Amino acid sequence: MTKRRKAVALISGGLDSMLAARVILDQGCHVEGLNFFTGFCVEGHTHAIRQREHKPIKRNNALWVAGELGIKLNFVDVVEEYKHVLIHPKHGYGANLNPCLDCKSFMVRKGYEWMRANEFDFLITGEVIGQRPMSQRRGTMPVIARESGAGDRLVRPLCAKHLAPTLPEREGWIDRDKLYAFNGRSRKPQIALAAKYDFKDYAQPAGGCCFLTDKQYSAKLRDLWRTRHSRDYALDDIMLLKVGRHLRPRPHFKLIIAREQGESNFLEGYRYQFTHLRTISHPGPLALVDGEVDTDDLRLAARLLARFSKGRLANTVHVQIAGHNQASWTMEVAPLTPSAIPGHWYL
Numbered sequence: 001m002t003k004r005r006k007a008v009a010l011i012s013g014g015l016d017s018m019l020a021a022r023v024i025l026d027q028g029c030h031v032e033g034l035n036f037f038t039g040f041c042v043e044g045h046t047h048a049i050r051q052r053e054h055k056p057i058k059r060n061n062a063l064w065v066a067g068e069l070g071i072k073l074n075f076v077d078v079v080e081e082y083k084h085v086l087i088h089p090k091h092g093y094g095a096n097l098n099p100c101l102d103c104k105s106f107m108v109r110k111g112y113e114w115m116r117a118n119e120f121d122f123l124i125t126g127e128v129i130g131q132r133p134m135s136q137r138r139g140t141m142p143v144i145a146r147e148s149g150a151g152d153r154l155v156r157p158l159c160a161k162h163l164a165p166t167l168p169e170r171e172g173w174i175d176r177d178k179l180y181a182f183n184g185r186s187r188k189p190q191i192a193l194a195a196k197y198d199f200k201d202y203a204q205p206a207g208g209c210c211f212l213t214d215k216q217y218s219a220k221l222r223d224l225w226r227t228r229h230s231r232d233y234a235l236d237d238i239m240l241l242k243v244g245r246h247l248r249p250r251p252h253f254k255l256i257i258a259r260e261q262g263e264s265n266f267l268e269g270y271r272y273q274f275t276h277l278r279t280i281s282h283p284g285p286l287a288l289v290d291g292e293v294d295t296d297d298l299r300l301a302a303r304l305l306a307r308f309s310k311g312r313l314a315n316t317v318h319v320q321i322a323g324h325n326q327a328s329w330t331m332e333v334a335p336l337t338p339s340a341i342p343g344h345w346y347l
Contacts, residue, residue, distance in 0.1 A: 005173040006030045007155070008115050009124040010107055011073060013061025013209060015190050015202045016126030016158060021069055022197055023157040024124055027174045031124070033073040034111050035062040038082040039238045040211045061203045068199065078110060079235055086212070087231045096218035098210060100132065101140055108148035115153070122153045122168045128190075129159045129183040138162070158182045158190070211242060220246050220347045227251070227291075236270070240288075243267065246347040247304060253291030254347070255301050257308050260285075272326070277305050280330065281318035284309025299333060306335035 009021035011033035025031050066073035085106045089099030104127075111123050127136050127144075141163060145154045152167040155174070160166070161181035169176040182189045194202060211217040220241045225231045227248075243266055245257045258264035264286040267276075274288040275298075287305045289298070298321055306317035312335050322328040 004028065004030055005122070005168065006120040007122050007124050008111055008118070008120045009033050010111050010126070011035050011062050011065055012126070013065055013203055014126065015194060016128060018065045018069065018126070018199065018202060019190060019193050019197070020124050020126040020157045021071065023179065024155070024174060025069065025071070027178060029174065031069070031071050032120075033062070033066050033071050034114055035073055035075050036107055036110060037075060037077045037079065039079045039235050041209050074114070076110065076114065082106065083232070094213065096213055096215055097221055098212040101143070105144050105147040108144055108150050108154060112148055112150040112153070121173065122155055122166070123150050124155050124157060126158060127156045129162050131185055216347075217241060223248065223347050227254070240270065245308070247345045248347060249300055249304065249345050250297060253289055253293045253297055255304055256288040256290065257305060258285035258287070271322070275321065275323050277302055277319050277321050279306060279309040279311060279317055280320045282309045282311030282314065284311065299331060302331050302333045303336045304341070306333055307341065309335070311335060
C-alpha cells in the first residue's frame with residue numbers, strides 16, 4: 001500500500017495558511033498545524049485584556065482555523081530564540097521594526113526542525129508571490145527555502161505553479177496539477193477558493209497580526225532600547241508595550257497609564273515591580289512608573305494621571321503613590337491641562 005504522507009502546516013490564523021493546509025488535506029495527506037509564540041502577536045493578548053463594551057468576543061484565529069480544518073494544532077514558544085531575529089536581522093527591517101524576511105526564514109526553519117523531529121515528510125506555508133513587499137517576492141522564495149534548510153521539502157500550495165516542482169511533487173506524494181498559481185496582492189483568488197470550501201467568518205487581512213509592523217509599537221520598542229542602552233528585552237517588557245498610554249515626560253522615566261478597566265486589571269499584576277499611582281478622590285486608571293524618580297518627578301506623574309481621571313476638570317485630585325517597597329502616601333495635585341502636555345511626550 002502507498003504510504004500516507006505527513007505534512008506540517010505553518011498556521012498563522014489567516015486565510016492563506018488555512019487554504020494551503022486544506023489543499024494538501026484534499027490530496028489525502030495527514031496534516032498537522034504549527035503556531036509559534038514570539039510575544040509580538042496581536043492575538044491572544046490585547047484582545048483578551050481590553051474590555052470594550054458591545055464588541056464581539058475575540059478568538060484565537062489559529063485555533064479557529066485548526067478547528068475548521070479538523071487538524072491538530074501544535075504551539076511552540078520561541079520567545080528567546082526570536083530575540084536574535086529581531087535584534088540582528090540579516091535582511092534588515094521593513095517600514096517599522098518588522099524583520100519580515102528573517103522572520104519567515106526563522107519560522108520555516110523551526111517548522112522544518114519540528115517536521116524532522118516528528119518524522120513528517122514535508123512543510124506547508126500559505127505564501128503567495130507578490131503578496132508581501134519583503135518576504136513574499138519571487139526573489140525571496142528561494143532565499144527562505146535555502147536559509148531555513150527546508151529546501152525542496154517546502155511546499156507553497158497557493159503559488160506552487162509559479163515555482164519549480166518540489167520533492168513531494170516530483171515523488172508523487174502530492175499532485176502538482178491540483179496546486180495553484182496565485183500571485184500579487186489581490187485577495188480575489190483566495191476569497192473565491194474560500195467560497196468553494198464554504199469557509200466563512202475567517203480573519204480579514206488588516207496589516208498582519210504582528211505588533212512589529214505597527215508604527216506606534218515600534219516607536220515604543222525603540223524608546224525602550226534607547227533608554228536602557230541595550231537592545232535586549234524580557235517578555236514582560238514587550239507585553240507592557242502593548243498596554244496603555246506610554247508617556248515620557250522626562251528622559252529618565254516613563255509613565256504607563258491604563259486606558260480602560262481591562263488594562264488597569266492587567267497592570268495590577270505588575271504593581272509590585274514598579275512604583276505605581278492611582279487616583280483616590282475620583283475614579284481613574286492605574287499607572288506604572290518605569291524609571292528612577294524623585295518627588296518632583298512623582299508630582300508631575302500624579303498631575304498627568306489626574307488629567308486622565310474623572311477629576312480632569314477638578315481643581316485638585318488626590319493621588320495615592322506606592323513605591324517598590326509598597327509603602328504608600330497621598331499627594332494632592334492640580335490636573336495638567338491638555339495644552340501642558342506636549343505631543344512628544346506620547347510614545
